[in-house]
Amino acid sequence: MSRSFDYRRAMRVQRILAEKVFESLKNPPQLNNIRYVAGVDAAFYDGRIIGVAALIEYETHRLVEYSVVEKEIPIPYVPGLLAFREAPAYTAAILKLSREPDVLMVDGHGVSHPRGLGIASHLGLVLDKPSIGVAKKKLYGEETIINGEHYLKAHGIIAAKIIIHRGKKLYVSMGYRISLKQAVEIAMKLLEPKYNLPIPTHIADQLSKRIRNERRKRKIK
DNA sequence: GCGACAG
């Protein structure tokens, strides 16, 4: 299929799409009555990506349903272009769910990205759904401290908040159509003492790895 | 040239 990928063109596309994202962050409509949060993550095997979307009930943290999608890996990992490698699988997985999530949670950054279009923002824009990025490492931005709280400033705005959970840093960033305030509120409410990541993304991570390992055993292709 | 660099 895609034997050649134009990386420079992909970066230009990101700069253009980022305008839509920043516009959506202008006056983020307050999200009320959040029922479901969909967390996505992926595992890799034999040149393929196994994307999983886990639908979690916001109030109970319970897994309601999940979907799995397997595809050929589009391009190798390149910092800043993660969305072109993993977003297609996530998009398909989310559209496979029988219920529609109110918010999307992605393992990666949102606007705290070199061009303001991290995978969380990319996915939210594509699916026209509010999204949050929760990453384990910093990608881009200047660390700033405000009233003792740590943030990541990027593109002239406070793009992410750095919180510590279980002794480890978590970068919670605005993805699409959401305020940092609410993104942090939602992410923190979904944290549990036993796991490093918020429930949605943690469950998706575990499911993707479990499914990958099962397929290895059974030699299924 | 050097440092940074999501998953």
Place this chain on the structure above:
DNA sequence: ATCTTGTCGC
């Protein structure tokens, strides 16, 4: 992300 076993500790 992935390659990989046992081992230390609660």
